[in-house]
Amino acid sequence: MPLSPDQLAEIAAQRATPKPTLRAVSEGMEAHLYHAHEVLDHGFVRVIDYMGDDAAIVQAARVSYGAGTKHVSNDEGLIRYLMRHWHSTPFEMCEIKLHVKLPVFVARQWIRHRTANVNEYSARYSILDREFYIPAPDQLAAQSVVNNQGRGAVLEGAEAARVLEMLKRDSNTAYDHYEAMLSETQADGSPQQGLARELARMNLPANIYTQWYWKVDLHNLFHFLRLRADPHAQYEIRVYADVICKVVADWVPIAFAAFEDYRMGGATLSSKAIDCVRRMLKGEQVTQETSGMSKGEWREFIGVVNDPA
């Protein structure tokens, strides 16, 4: 379980003491505040704080005094215009602060997004818990033969059992040694000094969980979600991004719908690709050889213009 009974009680207490405010409030987001959305086997995402709503984006774009919107349809049109034309700063006026618990190897991918503010749990100061990410059986996949950064078929039977056993045993052995190094008592009961926490942690594997507070503005959050809620992203970070997508959809529903339309569901076409589309519309049989595109570009272009059904 990702949260202890004490932590759950703390969250319930936080939610039980609402405070009046003159600030913009997103009803959808209020329902998420402080709740922990469980991810993977021990992880979670929870909203600690946020600033702004759909109206704040509109208000910033118009540099207006009002709290937003007289006509929702006008605001929706403006937000879609801003998204379509890459006007990013109005989206930067909204912010979100998350508390995330995640395996260290996921954190290494996540921290590459430099446009956030981060505070991580200190393993120099505190002792880490014995919590390791062990994939669910349906995620225990073989190396893909077509994609060096991807997964192939799910392992089954004895092979799956062997891998799971190794993951669990290695994690527990590393943690046993971590505890033994920290301990001020030797195995025979005699006293020892114990190794510093900042050194003892170095034998812990990358599937141990860490935690951080992560604050980011909506523009950069959309960029993060575009890359990490995408099928090309590794499953273990994608599941976090998917949860955050749901939270953002409740927080700023108009902006999120525009993001889904233009960024998640949309595609960027090069001038060569646009030229091909125009030639195809005129009835020409365009091929990769006559398109002027490389094989990779052509494959991606066909993936965009072909109806998957």
Ligand SMILES: Cc1cc2nc3c(=O)[nH]c(=O)nc-3n(C[C@H](O)[C@H](O)[C@H](O)COP(=O)(O)OP(=O)(O)OC[C@H]3O[C@@H](n4cnc5c(N)ncnc54)[C@H](O)[C@@H]3O)c2cc1C
């Ligand atoms: C599927 C996938 C596979 C990946 N594989 C690898 C890999 O094999 N190896 C690897 O090292 N990384 C890999 N990455 C990480 C990737 O290269 C980026 O580092 C990461 O996605 C962060 O993107 P970003 O820099 O755009 O984001 P952010 O750091 O959030 O930055 C957002 C934007 O701000 C601007 N910006 C931020 N900082 C600067 C700066 N200092 N100078 C100029 N502009 C700045 C840029 O426009 C940037 O796009 C992978 C990412 C994905 C999604």
